[in-house]
Amino acid sequence: MENRESTERQYHLRERAVQLGWPASHVEVIDEDQGRSGSTAAHRTGFQRLVTEVGLGKVGIVLMLEASRLARNNSDWYRLIEICGLTSTLIGDEGAVYSPREPNDRLLLGVKGTLSEAELFTLRTRLYEGRWNKARKGHLQFSLPTGYVHGANGDWELDPDSQVRERLSYLFESFRCHGIARSVVRDLKQQGLDLPTRITSRDGYGSLVWKAASLSAVIRILRNPAYAGVYVFGRWEYTGERRSAKTGKVIPHQLPMAKWPVKIELHHPAYLSWEEYVKNCERLRQNWSREEATGVVREGSALLQGIVYCGICGNKMGVQNHVLREKRSPSYICQASYHNGDADKICQSMTSRPVDAAIAEALLEAVSPLGVEVGFRVLEQLEQDMAAQRRQRELQLEQARYEARLAQRQYDAVDPDNRLVASELERRWNEKLERVNHLEQSYAQAEQEARWNISPQERQAIKELAQNLPSVWAAETTTNKERKRLLRLAIASVQLDGVNKPEQIEVQVQWRSGVLTHFTVNRPAPGDGSLKTPPEAVLKIHEMAGKFSYRDIADHLNVMGYRSAFGRPYTHQHVGYICRRDGLAADRERRQNSE
Ligand SMILES: [Zn+2]
Numbered sequence: 254m255e256n257r258e259s260t261e262r263q264y265h266l267r268e269r270a271v272q273l274g275w276p277a278s279h280v281e282v283i284d285e286d287q288g289r290s291g292s293t294a295a296h297r298t299g300f301q302r303l304v305t306e307v308g309l310g311k312v313g314i315v316l317m318l319e320a321s322r323l324a325r326n327n328s329d330w331y332r333l334i335e336i337c338g339l340t341s342t343l344i345g346d347e348g349a350v351y352s353p354r355e356p357n358d359r360l361l362l363g364v365k366g367t368l369s370e371a372e373l374f375t376l377r378t379r380l381y382e383g384r385w386n387k388a389r390k391g392h393l394q395f396s397l398p399t400g401y402v403h404g405a406n407g408d409w410e411l412d413p414d415s416q417v418r419e420r421l422s423y424l425f426e427s428f429r430c431h432g433i434a435r436s437v438v439r440d441l442k443q444q445g446l447d448l449p450t451r452i453t454s455r456d457g458y459g460s461l462v463w464k465a466a467s468l469s470a471v472i473r474i475l476r477n478p479a480y481a482g483v484y485v486f487g488r489w490e491y492t493g494e495r496r497s498a499k500t501g502k503v504i505p506h507q508l509p510m511a512k513w514p515v516k517i518e519l520h521h522p523a524y525l526s527w528e529e530y531v532k533n534c535e536r537l538r539q540n541w542s543r544e545e546a547t548g549v550v551r552e553g554s555a556l557l558q559g560i561v562y563c564g565i566c567g568n569k570m571g572v573q574n575h576v577l578r579e580k581r582s583p584s585y586i587c588q589a590s591y592h593n594g595d596a597d598k599i600c601q602s603m604t605s606r607p608v609d610a611a612i613a614e615a616l617l618e619a620v621s622p623l624g625v626e627v628g629f630r631v632l633e634q635l636e637q638d639m640a641a642q643r644r645q646r647e648l649q650l651e652q653a654r655y656e657a658r659l660a661q662r663q664y665d666a667v668d669p670d671n672r673l674v675a676s677e678l679e680r681r682w683n684e685k686l687e688r689v690n691h692l693e694q695s696y697a698q699a700e701q702e703a704r705w706n707i708s709p710q711e712r713q714a715i716k717e718l719a720q721n722l723p724s725v726w727a728a729e730t731t732t733n734k735e736r737k738r739l740l741r742l743a744i745a746s747v748q749l750d751g752v753n754k755p756e757q758i759e760v761q762v763q764w765r766s767g768v769l770t771h772f773t774v775n776r777p778a779p780g781d782g783s784l785k786t787p788p789e790a791v792l793k794i795h796e797m798a799g800k801f802s803y804r805d806i807a808d809h810l811n812v813m814g815y816r817s818a819f820g821r822p823y824t825h826q827h828v829g830y831i832c833r834r835d836g837l838a839a840d841r842e843r844r845q846n847s848e
Contacts (some may be wrong), residue, residue: 266316269347275313276694298327307336309697313341314350330366334359388486391517396453398479399526409484409521414461417449418524424448424474425525432536434471441466448474475537478516481530482523487514510534554607555583556737559827563587564750564759566600573602577667582606585749603758607774613736614817615762615770616743617723617826625719629712646699650692657685723826727833751776786831790815794828798837 270280306312315337336352337344344362345351375416387393397409400421404410423446427437443450444544447463448470464470468716478485489505510531518527525533563570568589585608587600618624636824660682667675725731726739742766750759757773764770789812797806803825810823816825831837 265317266347269345270314270316272315273345273350279313297715304333304336307333307340307342310340310342312340312342314345318346330370331363334362334366385403385486385514388515391484393486397451398474398477399449399451399482400483400523402459409479411522414449417461418451420446421480421524422472424471425480425529428471428475428533433540434475434537435468437471438466441471453721455740472537475533476752478530479521480523480524481527482519483527483530484517484520485513485515555586555605556612556733556740557586557605558737560741560744560746561585562746562748562749563600564569564761565752566590568600570603570749582609601749601751603749603776606745607777608749608758608760611760611772611774612740612744612747612762613726614821614824614827615772618824619764620719620722620743621824621826622716622719625715634637643699646692646696649694650689653685653689653692657689660685701837723829724833729831786827787815790817790823791831791835794831795835795837798832803832 259641262317267277267280267282271277283303289290303312303315307315310762311758312647315333327610333346334353338359341352341354343350343352348394351362352358353362384393391416392407393405394403399730401409402412424437424441425563427440428434429439431437432775446466448466450462450464450470452458452462474480478488490508491503555574558572562568563572566587566589570585572583573586574583584602586602588602590600633680660678664678664682667678669675722739726736745763745765747763748761750761751757753759754773756776758776759771759773762770787836793810793813793815794806797809801809806828807823811827815823817827
């Protein structure tokens with residue numbers, strides 16, 4: 254009721270705006286944030302839109318129910334006052350109209366904001382306290398997990414639908430046998446058994462649907478203490494920095510069992526004993542950490558971890574480390590659908606070494622002084638293009654404004670009694686004005702998007718990085734963690750396809766700059782050293798090192814027809830890498846110093 258009332262009051266504001274003298278067609282009601290509980294503006298699009306429009310000077314007055322309800326949070330509120338002041342926009346509520354340019358009005362608006370935030374805070378605290386009091390007695394009602402229903406007096410009862418109860422019992426039994434959640438999913442799928450879900454959204458509340466089993470659903474059921482007859486409240490903590498990018502809500506994290514604030518045993522009938530529940534959780538945790546171990550950031554392995562995607566199905570690929578004594582490099586592996594029981598085997602996997610080496614080579618090439626120079630030139634070209642485009646837009650706008658003035662003059666000149674002509678001319682004039690408006694908007698937008706020129710200092714920093722990167726990359730003191738970080742600075746994601754071509758892996762690199770590059774690397778045949786630089790080439794490098802520059806050696810190798818492990822021509826970085834690796838670089842420097 255409260256809500257409906259405030260909705261109605263909001264629409265009364267429209268009338269108030271008209272009373273204050275604004276034409277009805279110019280009044281816009283912003284209500285897209287209604288029902289959004291976010292206490293910062295970041296995810297309330299309506300508020301953001303309002304601030305933008307005010308900032309562009311397009312708004313005459315902002316009307317709201319109790320001034321400041323709109324902003325929810327003081328910094329947002331002050332920002333709005335500030336911007337309204339700059340653009341001479343008025344602020345009004347049901348009682349009064351304020352001009353944020355007047356010091357007195359500003360003060361009043363500020364106080365109102367503070368009061369409203371305080372009110373919101375006490376309200377929230379009161380609600381919160383009430384919930385906890387009820388929860389401590391086990392009386393707080395929330396939507397029950399599937400398998401339970403509320404009885405007549407509010408107690409929890411087992412679901413009267415025997416199929417639901419039996420399916421849940423089957424799931425627990427299956428975990429008893431297999432001990433692995435993924436096997437439970439496969440078992441259910443093989444038997445053609447779906448899992449029941451009670452709908453908790455308003456439409457069709459409480460009705461039952463059957464869904465194909467998924468790993469997350471099975472884990473959720475296994476980890477829910479309610480099935481052991483225990484009433485738990487506060488298992489999830491909603492504090493923390495991590496917020497969902499989509500909704501802006503805090504991502505909750507689960508508290509360890511010992512810290513659950515409310516835990517009432519034997520609260521309702523159970524599907525399994527508490528002891529078994531605890532054992533199940535422990536088992537899940539062990540399985541998880543075993544699988545997790547394949548994803549832990551480790552030294553010396555898998556540079557692309559976290560940014561590598563499957564070129565076949567698009568899923569994120571994981572990293573599989575092998576036992577130390579196998580001395581194999583880790584593999585990239587796509588197994589999401591296997592884990593979920595949707596497929597019988599993994600999608601694809603490949604050893605990381607050739608891919609990593611080729612990516613590193615591509616990175617060093619892209620960030621070489623030469624590559625950076627080319628990048629700067631592209632940027633300059635873009636800047637010039639943008640200046641030309643801006644000139645075009647300005648001319649277009651100028652023309653449109655001229656046409657609008659012309660249309661206005663024609664309208665002004667016509668005899669008002671000649672209604673038909675006058676209304677036609679007015680229509681044309683409006684059209685022209687709209688076009689001006691439209692062009693102004695796109696101009697403003699283009700200006701905003703064009704703000705990525707880099708300063709001379711930034712240029713210098715990039716150049717220095719480019720000079721140093723190869724030696725930083727190869728240095729023994731550089732850890733793999735740091736290499737990964739460097740890689741992520743330049744590369745957004747990598748897609749791998751090891752299926753399309755036999756014995757080859759197609760690599761697609763998405764650079765942060767937006768550029769895509771493709772190349773292929775050879776899959777190593779088991780046990781062969783095909784990934785090492787060919788020994789003849791290494792021999793040649795050893796011969797020439799200290800007498801020639803890296804670049805000359807690379808050129809010589811290329812002329813002789815040598816190719817790197819990936820079938821690509823040699824670069825001076827590559828030669829430098831081998832010299833440093835084999836301790837030849839120092840030799841050459843010493844010689845140069847003594848000369
Ligand atoms: Zn895949």
